[in-house]
Each structure stands twice: as C-alpha cells, then as structure tokens.
Amino acid sequence: MSSEAEAKKPMSEEELIDISSEDALEAPDMDEAYQALLVERDELKDKFMRALADAENSRKRSERDRREAEQYGGSRLSRDLLPVFDNMKRAVEMIPEEAREANRAVIEGVQLTMREMINVFKKHGIVPISPEVGDRFDPQLHEAMFEAPLPGTKAGDIIQVEADGFLLHDRLLRPAKVGVSSMPAN
DSSP states (O other), X not given: OHHHHHHHSOOXXXXXXXXHHHXXXXXXXXXXXXXXXXXXXXXXXXXXXXXXXXXXXXXXXXXXXXXXXXXXXXXXXHHHHXXXXXXXXXXXXXXXXXXXXXXHHHHHXXXXXXXXXXXXXXXTTEEEEOOOTTSBOOTTTEEEEEEEOOTTOOTXXXXXXXXXXXXXXXXXXEOEEEXXXXXXXX
C-alpha cells in the first residue's frame, strides 16, 4: 500500500529534471516521432478537407440535378404533346370559310382547348415561339424549312411560318419551322 501512495505522490522538480535529462538522450527519436506525427496530422487534415469539399460538391450537384429534373423532367411529355397542338391548329385553319359558321361551336371548342393547352404549357415553363412573317431568321430559335427568293424582302427575313416553336424555361424544346427569303442584296 505504501508503494501505491508513493506512485500517486506528485514528483518533485528535481525528479522531473532527472527524467527530462534521461529523455534528452532519446531526443532524436522523439523529434522524429514528433515530426512523423505532424506529417500524419497534416495528411489527415488534407484528407478531411478533401472529403468535406467532396461532400459539399456532391450536395451542390444533387441540388442542381434536383432543380433540373424539376424544371426539365417533363420535356419528353411536352415534346410528345406539341404535335397534338399543331394538329388542332391545322384542323381549325383547314376549315373552309363557308363551313365556319355551321361549325362555329366545334371551332370554338377546339380553340378553347388549344388556349387551355397553352395555359398549361406556360404553367410548366413552356413558352411558344411565334415568329411573324417579316421577322429576322434566328438560328437559335428557328429552323429554316426552305429558302426562296421573294421580291420585297431581304435575305434572312421570314416569309412563311409552318409551325410554332417552344421553349422549356431557357432551353429550346422545338424550333419554330419557317421559310426564309434568299433574295440577293441589290
């Protein structure tokens, strides 16, 4: 029991100096061990910082992917619905003038359906591109279906609109299909 009491007794200053002088003989080994620990610490710190950066990048990437899926996820369905809209528009345009009065209710129903379809499109970020005859051809928004010289126009002017185009938010879902003037410059 007395040896335990001695072990718990604090060391005197002289005893500490003696121990440190004994350790001084082993100082090169201690210095190398200390340096090795510092190197290992720095390596672990670097790995930890890289892991944190990777985790942050993954979080940002998944957030971006989620936003894109939310915004552009319906693009296939939207593309598949565009021909339906085009066919309804062509159907209304193909009705002869003399038959319009007799079919007024049907025409109104189709036009209301088309307007509702455009409203639903807009609600989901799909905006029509409706160029007019005389507008300038923009290859970012229009697809030239043909070129023809038309007197009174300049090269690059739209001379006919075959089908409207559509944007999904900031992405082109379908270009407007147009005919373009190829009149040579005078």
